[in-house]
Amino acid sequence: MRNVQFLTGFALLILASSLASAFDPSPLQDICVAIDEPKNAVFVNGKFCKDPKLARPGDFFLSGLDKPGNTANRLGFSVKNANVDQIPGLNTLGISAVRIDYAPYGQNPPHTHPRATEILTVLEGTLYVGFVTSNQLNNTLVAKVLKKGDVFVFPIGLIHFQFNIGKTNAVAIAALSSQNPGVITIANSVFGANPPINPDFLSKAFQLDVDVVKDLEAKF
Incomplete structure (x- = not known):
């Protein structure tokens, strides 16, 4: 009987562990700087890792998010990414960021991030933002007008959007719970x-x- 209970408990532990690692893996070392060269490297979740002893400050650094993006397009918005492709040191750390610029009445159209929840902070302007729940919750729209300093969360996988309803440019910074959230x-x-x-x-x-x-x- 004890053996059955142990095996059942062990199976549940394995199942819980597999569910917990369904998204970005938990790091098993301090750093795992991503590199493209596979020689003498370890492949982890889509990226090779360089020898930790060879890591440099530049592996964890990105500049330029203070610069406005080009919003001269049909939707009037621009996204600057700060994910593992720009900051190799983010590999296995489960986080990234973006800067989003909006021209007057520009929009970040309905989209989803399959691997990340997003938390957005408005730095300038006025945005109308929202997400739509799944069929299970009757596709309910959850939306709000945000002003400078306001914060809003978009749950993982749900369709969401942002629309600049002001007559001036708007800027937002968002953090996402994946090194490579996808869109x-x-x-x-x-x-x-x-x-x-x-x-x-x-x-x-x-x-x-x-x-x-x-x-x-x-x-x-």
Whole structure:
């Protein structure tokens, strides 16, 4: 009986451990600076690690987030990343950041981060932000107008957005709970897939005229 209880407890422990490591792994050493060269390196969660003794301050440093991004595009926004691709020392640490600039009435369109929760702080301007819950919670919109100094959280995996409702530029800084959170922009993914998704299928899925779907696919 004791053996059965032990095996059951051990199996539950293994299951809990596997669930806990479903996202960014917990570090097993102080640092694991990412490198592209695999020689004499260890492969960890998509990145090779250099010998910790060879780590340098520059591996943990990035400058330029004080500089505005270029918002001269059709959506009027710009994102500057500070993730493991820009800061190799972030590897295995489970965190990253972005600077987001918005032109007047610019928007960061509906998107998701498949591997991270996001916490956003407004530095300048006025933003209308929100996320939509899953089907389980009836696709409820949770939205709010934010001003300078306000903070808002977007839960992992949920569709969310930001829209500059002011007449001046807006700036925000966001932290994300992954070294490489990823981004899926909804419209780009659906209407800009390569090769394109069959427009007849999308027409039925979105309850749109097929010609409207074809026009959207042409734009993306």
